[in-house]
Amino acid sequence: MTLFEALREDHQKQRTLLDLLVRTEGHTEAREELFVRIRKELEKHAAAEERTLYVPMMAFDMTQEKARHGVAEHHEIDELVAELADTDFSSPGWLVAAKKLQELVQHHLDEEEHEVFQLAGRVLDEGQKESLAKDYLREMQAAQ
Numbered sequence: 001m002t003l004f005e006a007l008r009e010d011h012q013k014q015r016t017l018l019d020l021l022v023r024t025e026g027h028t029e030a031r032e033e034l035f036v037r038i039r040k041e042l043e044k045h046a047a048a049e050e051r052t053l054y055v056p057m058m059a060f061d062m063t064q065e066k067a068r069h070g071v072a073e074h075h076e077i078d079e080l081v082a083e084l085a086d087t088d089f090s091s092p093g094w095l096v097a098a099k100k101l102q103e104l105v106q107h108h109l110d111e112e113e114h115e116v117f118q119l120a121g122r123v124l125d126e127g128q129k130e131s132l133a134k135d136y137l138r139e140m141q142a143a144q
Contacts, residue, residue, distance in 0.1 A: 002129040011109045018102040027090035044143035046074040052136040060123040
């Protein structure tokens with residue numbers, strides 16, 4: 001398995017959780033549980049992805065700018081998650097912010113899968129892609 005395959009699997013998990021989250025209504029246990037799950041998933045994924053994808057990309061001129069952009073988007077996502085955590089779960093504004101989070105994460109994942117991975121694939125060799133996948137999976141497991 002390569003790093004890109006491992007990341008795509010987790011990206012699909014994030015898409016599914018966010019889709020379920022925006023379908024919830026009011027301050028329910030389901031909404032709260034899904035929010036906690038997606039928050040943890042986004043946090044551990046971003047941390048592991050930054051160390052195993054973006055840090056190696058920053059070593060190359062060709063991929064440095066794209067890596068920095070990806071890290072900046074992680075920070076935007078973090079800020080929106082924090083805003084959601086501070087908003088009353090029954091507030092109409094909560095669902096608006098949750099949908100904004102879904103759009104932001106979807107944009108980020110699509111950009112990674114259609115631009116970042118191709119660019120990183122040009123600077124990382126096959127051995128690195130496999131080794132970084134193992135590092136990523138190890139970090140995700142440790143963050144459980």
